[in-house]
Amino acid sequence: GQSLEQPSEVTAVEGAIVQINCTYQTSGFYGLSWYQQHDGGAPTFLSYNALDGLEETGRFSSFLSRSDSYGYLLLQELQMKDSASYFCAVIRGGFKTIFGAGTRLFVKA
Amino acid sequence: DTGVSQDPRHKITKRGQNVTFRCDPISEHNRLYWYRQTLGQGPEFLTYFQNEAQLEKSRLLSDRFSAERPKGSFSTLEIQRTEQGDSAMYLCASSAPREGHEQYFGPGTRLTVT
Numbered sequence: 001g002q003s004l005e006q007p008s009e010v011t012a013v014e015g016a017i018v019q020i021n022c023t024y025q026t027s028g029f030y031g032l033s034w035y036q037q038h039d040g041g042a043p044t045f046l047s048y049n050a051l052d053g054l055e056e057t058g059r060f061s062s063f064l065s066r067s068d069s070y071g072y073l074l075l076q077e078l079q080m081k082d083s084a085s086y087f088c089a090v091i092r093g094g095f096k097t098i099f100g101a102g103t104r105l106f107v108k109a
Numbered sequence: 110d111t112g113v114s115q116d117p118r119h120k121i122t123k124r125g126q127n128v129t130f131r132c133d134p135i136s137e138h139n140r141l142y143w144y145r146q147t148l149g150q151g152p153e154f155l156t157y158f159q160n161e162a163q164l165e166k167s168r169l170l171s172d173r174f175s176a177e178r179p180k181g182s183f184s185t186l187e188i189q190r191t192e193q194g195d196s197a198m199y200l201c202a203s204s205a206p207r208e209g210h211e212q213y214f215g216p217g218t219r220l221t222v223t
Contacts, residue, residue: 042214087151095209099151
């Protein structure tokens with residue numbers, strides 16, 4: 001089978017750094033994507049890792065360890081607008097995509 | 110606006126009725142995905158296409174669900190004999206060739222079955 005696990009909720013203060021972890025179990029693993037979804041909105045793509053290591057895109061970075069079946073999304077200099085749900089998604093062969101249940105991030109002033 | 114459009118945005122139907130949703134992807138995107146999302150959950154994979162070919166359909170889906178992408182452009186998702194459990198947001202996404210890890214989502218169709 002396949003499964004993804006990520007924390008259901010994370011709370012952090014404005015300006016801080018937060019890390020959202022994701023562990024996965026799947027066959028035919030190709031890579032790990034991250035998406036952001038605001039309430040009432042559609043998911044938007046943030047970052048992708050196919051190889052081990054860190055990918056940086058502005059305030060957001062994503063990390064992957066294929067041997068540990070583990071990845072994380074790092075958000076720096078948190079802003080109130082970062083309050084949203086964040087999903088890790090396993091990319092399998094043929095680009096079939098399986099999403100996790102999501103982590104709801106609350107940013108406090 | 111990602112460039113992916115879905116119609117209708119909202120649909121209320123009575124149990125037992127059939128419904129059909131449409132998705133228009135970004136024009137140069139060859140892959141098109143359908144997902145279902147309920148409150149507090151991530152998008153659940155339903156099916157996906159490469160051009161007009163349906164590559165896979167979720168085993169969780171009953172035979173009441175069918176999808177088509179007849180000319181490799183727009184796609185339709187039909188649900189026959191709707192049930193209250195079908196109430197959800199139905200999301201469509203598309204991706205460019207060899208860029209399936211970066212999907213662009215439409216605004217979704219919210220289905221309510223009464």
